[in-house]
Amino acid sequence: MEKQQQQSIFPPRGLSGSFKFLVSFLAGCVFILVGSLSGNGGGPAEEAAAILDETVKPGGGRCDLTSGKWVYDNASYPLYNERDCTFMSDQLACEKFGRKDLKYQNWRWQPHGCDLPRFDARALLERLRRKRIVFVGDSLNRGQWVSMVCLLGSAVPNSHKSLQSNGSLTAFKVKGYDASIEFYWAPLLVESNSDDPVNHRLPERIVRAEAIEKHARHWTGADILVFNSYLWWRQPELKVLWGSFDSGDGIYKEVGMLRSYELALRTWSEWLEFHVDRSRTQLFFVSVSPTHLWGDEWGAAGGDNCYGETEPIAVEGHRGRGTDAGMMTAAEAAVAALRARGVVVQLLNITQLSELRKDGHPSIYRKQWEPLTEDQIAEPRSFADCIHWCLPGVPDVWNEILYAHIFSDTP
Ligand SMILES: *[C@@H]1O[C@H](CO)[C@@H](O)[C@H](O)[C@H]1NC(C)=O
Ligand SMILES: *[C@@H]1O[C@H](CO)[C@@H](O)[C@H](O)[C@H]1NC(C)=O
Ligand SMILES: *[C@@H]1O[C@H](CO)[C@@H](O)[C@H](O)[C@H]1NC(C)=O
DSSP: OHHHHHHHSSOOTTHHHHHHHHHTTOOSOOOOOOOOOOOOSOOSSHHHHHHHHHHBOTTSSBOOTTSEEEEEOTTTOOSSOGGGOTTOOTTTOTTTTTOOOOGGGSEEEEETTSOOOOOOHHHHHHHTTTOEEEEEESHHHHHHHHHHHHHHHTTSOGGGEEEEEETTEEEEEETTTTEEEEEEEOTTSSEETTOOSSOOOOSSOEEETTOOHHHHTTTTTOSEEEEOOOGGGOSSEEEEEESOSSSTTOEEEEEEHHHHHHHHHHHHHHHHHHHOOTTTOEEEEEOOOOOOOOGGGGTSOTTOOSTTOOSOOOSTTOOOTTSOHHHHHHHHHHHHHHHHTTOOEEEEOOHHHHHTOTTOSOBTOSOOSSOOOHHHHHOGGGGOBOSSOOSSSHHHHHHHHHHHHHHHSOO
């Protein structure tokens, strides 16, 4: 587990270069399909009905959970203590690694016009009884999975928890409920040369944009699937392979980032269309997780990043340059096309609320897998992680939103 994380904590190679490149892509603003609650009654359990009531606006309209503000609330947050989470990751355990300002743990997301239902671990475990939920994607999705493991684990004695790892798949099992909460490493969703859960930092990124079966067979039959994929696509060009990695006669072609992402999303969509049992499977796609690499975006000095930031951004609607409008639109379009074919994927819009949390990243407070150089020590900003998120923290809120949808959207 540790080894696995060790290799994937750093942003993909050439990230800053590709971010710069991307600036040119960022024109106009984006509107992805809002993850509005589509609860229509008929919920699976009584508590689901109660939660639905809570999330539906008094006037009868659906509440948009993604539009709101952060409210300091140290009475209700954090939802668990970092040190009490049995399977916490050293990549995300900011307090353990020396962070002293702990307000980042105390913010509640307050949607305009309604409240997020409070996360009830036992209710969700009951919902997951004899079921499998699988998070599929990159290290950000893994962070959300760790958050879920902490949230659910807080309601279960240690003797009832276990973690099992087999290749790209890691499963948190809860005895008594016979529930399995899993993470599958597939940073580009489709096959790629970055699929090894340990050794995936390669100088050149190659994707087999039309092949997903090798991964998908590991999540076939899951009851709930939560996908993400974004950061690993962010380079000006990727090599797309037609043919197999093993045979010598594959055809390789440089393809632009957006186009290769669209190819992969099409492959993913087709897999869902033909392999998912629509009557019992809940599907989610998590939108872009924003980064805070450039202080000038929030009025700090140009060379600053998330290092030293202790407060959220107060400007509602703030949007950073790392958030690629074109790629968000591509994901929305894929989800809309699936819906037209009768496959409902709920887009979890975590982008906007996370844009405000420049204070929520590990920065320098996480395990360093390589010894720091003197230059780095002299300049902490140079090695600050402004991509992932501390736990407890922002991904807990992503899971509160997921929680609301699991109960209120019937498959
Ligand atoms: C996400 O929510 C924000 C704030 O409500 C909204 O402006 C944006 O259009 C939404 N984007 C997506 C992808 O739904
Ligand atoms: C919560 O914050 C308030 C105001 O900042 C402070 O006075 C109080 O001691 C804090 N309570 C806890 C439990 O940390
Ligand atoms: C690991 O997964 C492979 C299939 O990918 C399976 O054949 C093997 O039995 C699994 N090993 C364990 C210990 O579960």
